[in-house]
Each structure stands twice: as C-alpha cells, then as structure tokens.
Amino acid sequence: MTDVIRRKIDRARPTQAEGAPGADRGWRLALARAARDAMGLDLEFRSLTISRQSLAEILEQAPDLALIALLDGPRGGLGVIMLAPTVTASFIEKQTLGRLGSQTPPPRRASRIDAAMVAGVIDRALVGLDETLAEEADFSWAGGFRYASYLEDVRPLGLLLEEDAYRVLSAEVALGVDGRTGQVLLVLPAIGRGEAPAVPQNPVEAEAPHFTAALSAQVMQADCRLDAVIGRLTLSLKQVMTLQVGETLALPRAALDAVSLETIEGQRVARARLGQHRGMRALKLNEAMTTRDEASFSPRPAPTGDAQPTELRAAG
Structure with missing residues (x-):
C-alpha cells in the first residue's frame, strides 16, 4: 500500500523547470564531460533510451562480461551502472597508455582493479548529472547517487536490489576517433527518494529555465586552480x-x-x-x-x- 501511495504522489507532483533538458540530456552531457575531463577521451552518444523495467528484466539485459558497479543513493536507495567490456577497456587504456590502441581488446571479465580505475570517472559523471538536474524534477530520482562497490557478476543484484520498478537509461556510446562502440546502462529506482527541487518563486526564473540552466552549467565549468x-x-x-x-x-x-x-x-x-x-x-x-x-x-x-x-x- 505504501508503494502505491508513493507512486501516486510521484505522478501528481508538479514538474519543475518544465521543458528543461531532463535526465536523458543531463546524462549525455555528464558522462561525455566526465570522460573528457578525467581522461581526455572523446565519448559520443549514438543512442539513449529511458524505460521503466522490473528487476528481472534488468538482470536479463545486462551486457555480457560487463563491469557492474553498485551505487549508493538518497535514503538508502541503490542503483547500478553497467559498462560493456569495450567501454571498460577504453577507459583503462586511456588512463594507462594515454591513448586507445588501433584494435579493440578482446572482451574479458572486469576485475576489482578495473573498477577502482573507473570509479573516479563514474563519480564525476554522477556529480555532473546532479549539477545538470539541480533545478529539475528529475533530480528527485536521478540525483544524489555515487559509486559504492564493485560486483563480480550480475547475480548478486537479485538479492541486493528491491523488487520494484527501475528507470533504466540505456545508451550506446562511441569512444575515441576510431569509433569503438559499447553499451552503458544506468539503473536507478523509479520512485524518487531524493528531495525535489523547490519551485522557483521568481517569475522570471520560472519563465526562463533554459537560460538559468545554461548559465549555471557555464559558471560551474569555470576552472579554479x-x-x-x-x-x-x-x-x-x-x-x-x-x-x-x-x-x-x-x-x-x-x-x-x-x-x-x-x-x-x-x-x-x-x-x-x-x-x-x-x-x-x-x-x-x-x-x-x-x-x-x-x-x-x-x-x-x-x-x-x-x-x-x-x-x-x-x-x-
């Protein structure tokens, strides 16, 4: 009964900053900037979809040999990010060699060392997502998550995650100039557990969410050494x-x-x-x-x- 009430409240909650980018565009910007700023790696989204899925559906569509990282969220919420082997290998190559090889490495199971090396990029992307959604309704379910731990395979997720609905941001990304492609899945609880951003009281801000978000993004990108x-x-x-x-x-x-x-x-x-x-x-x-x-x-x-x-x- 509690979950039903929470779902009704979630649907009835007024949308802040209506017409603003939302979690889909926010995730595109955040992950691309994290790869660029942390490693100097060009990352381009070929496609991105957001869907509601059950835990069983998520377990079935996890990429083979994916790096699986558990995410901590607001009020005990748990999320997951899954990186296909091509994405993980590209992150590791760029950090260790400073460039991507001419050939894509053969797929292999990610190790705990691999997870430690990409944890910083994951957290940087999640922080960027928070900043992009700071004044949007999507922040209530997509904001406040950070890297927590590494899982060797997908099976423990059936015990760690709740049997509830999840929002899945499924992306196909291209990496580097040679256009390596791989899948990135961001899985977050569908029912938001974070604090919803306050409705702006200033009528000018309410009428111009695009300008406010764009200005904030530009200012937050300024360097301070x-x-x-x-x-x-x-x-x-x-x-x-x-x-x-x-x-x-x-x-x-x-x-x-x-x-x-x-x-x-x-x-x-x-x-x-x-x-x-x-x-x-x-x-x-x-x-x-x-x-x-x-x-x-x-x-x-x-x-x-x-x-x-x-x-x-x-x-x-």
Missing part, C-alpha cells in the same frame, strides 16, 4: 643552473599532515593532509582559512635586497 604545497625550497640561480639529473633536493619541514592548499597567487585557503581515496592521491582538509587569517597571511613575501643570495648577485 589550487596547488597542494608540501614544502618550499629556495635556491640561488647558480644552484638552479647546475642541477643534474638524479640529484636529490631535501625539502625542509615537509610534512604529509601539514599540506598547504593555495591559489596560483600563493594565497593559502586551507590546511590539509595528504592521503589516498579509492587508489588515487587525495587531500583531507583539516582547517579552512578565515578572513582574519587571509588578511594576516602573506603567502610569498618578496625577498629584500639584503636577503639576496651572494650567488644570485654574482650571476647578475
């Missing part, structure tokens, strides 16, 4: 010019738990410690700089004439 500084070393010009291959430079006071996160101008914005996350180097923020800290912190003081090294003065 931050450097993680473990330590700094000051050398004279003479020392720099005499550096040899294989020479070791000792970093004074370098500590993995005292990393400074700085802008390109040298302004410190946070303190962090160096670690790992899903096999990749990562920073854990310990403390953010306050306005008072920023005002009193001089990131890169210019050396005075008296402090100029003798070797540098001799070099002119």
Whole structure:
C-alpha cells in the first residue's frame, strides 16, 4: 500500500523547470564531460533510451562480461551502472597508455582493479548529472547517487536490489576517433527518494529555465586552480643552473599532515593532509582559512635586497 501511495504522489507532483533538458540530456552531457575531463577521451552518444523495467528484466539485459558497479543513493536507495567490456577497456587504456590502441581488446571479465580505475570517472559523471538536474524534477530520482562497490557478476543484484520498478537509461556510446562502440546502462529506482527541487518563486526564473540552466552549467565549468604545497625550497640561480639529473633536493619541514592548499597567487585557503581515496592521491582538509587569517597571511613575501643570495648577485 505504501508503494502505491508513493507512486501516486510521484505522478501528481508538479514538474519543475518544465521543458528543461531532463535526465536523458543531463546524462549525455555528464558522462561525455566526465570522460573528457578525467581522461581526455572523446565519448559520443549514438543512442539513449529511458524505460521503466522490473528487476528481472534488468538482470536479463545486462551486457555480457560487463563491469557492474553498485551505487549508493538518497535514503538508502541503490542503483547500478553497467559498462560493456569495450567501454571498460577504453577507459583503462586511456588512463594507462594515454591513448586507445588501433584494435579493440578482446572482451574479458572486469576485475576489482578495473573498477577502482573507473570509479573516479563514474563519480564525476554522477556529480555532473546532479549539477545538470539541480533545478529539475528529475533530480528527485536521478540525483544524489555515487559509486559504492564493485560486483563480480550480475547475480548478486537479485538479492541486493528491491523488487520494484527501475528507470533504466540505456545508451550506446562511441569512444575515441576510431569509433569503438559499447553499451552503458544506468539503473536507478523509479520512485524518487531524493528531495525535489523547490519551485522557483521568481517569475522570471520560472519563465526562463533554459537560460538559468545554461548559465549555471557555464559558471560551474569555470576552472579554479589550487596547488597542494608540501614544502618550499629556495635556491640561488647558480644552484638552479647546475642541477643534474638524479640529484636529490631535501625539502625542509615537509610534512604529509601539514599540506598547504593555495591559489596560483600563493594565497593559502586551507590546511590539509595528504592521503589516498579509492587508489588515487587525495587531500583531507583539516582547517579552512578565515578572513582574519587571509588578511594576516602573506603567502610569498618578496625577498629584500639584503636577503639576496651572494650567488644570485654574482650571476647578475
């Protein structure tokens, strides 16, 4: 009875940002951008369909030897993403070799290492989907999912997923200049468990959802570079010019738990410690700089004439 009521509420809920792209176009943009930004890989959608399917139907249409990743969603919801062997192999090749080979590798079963290497791309695509759907009704069922774990085959899904209806985004994608093709399936609960976006109160925003979404997408794509500084070393010009291959430079006071996160101008914005996350180097923020800290912190003081090294003065 509860599921029936939830379905009726889901159908009766007014659609926010009507006429906006929706989950279909959002997924196209998000996955293509994730492949491009994370690996420099061109990914093009040849086709994409959205359908409601039962758990039994999903298990039957899973690609052979697919990489199967379980996704965590809002309020305990579980989803799945399935990558055909061609897609997985292309992701791995691009990350390890920097390019795609002239021939498509033979199909093989994905390993846990493969899953760890593509987890970042999957999460990047899901984050991009959230950003695209931030003001749309589809966010209630397609938003808030992230990579959780890897499954060796499709059989455990029959026990892990609920016997309920799912929305399946089934895509055929082409990868690289040689046009390798493969299937990508994104499976999410049909009944949304996430928070529906609020109806915009401003009449101008309500009448122009296309402009708002386009502007937001452009702004969120702007780059903001931050450097993680473990330590700094000051050398004279003479020392720099005499550096040899294989020479070791000792970093004074370098500590993995005292990393400074700085802008390109040298302004410190946070303190962090160096670690790992899903096999990749990562920073854990310990403390953010306050306005008072920023005002009193001089990131890169210019050396005075008296402090100029003798070797540098001799070099002119």
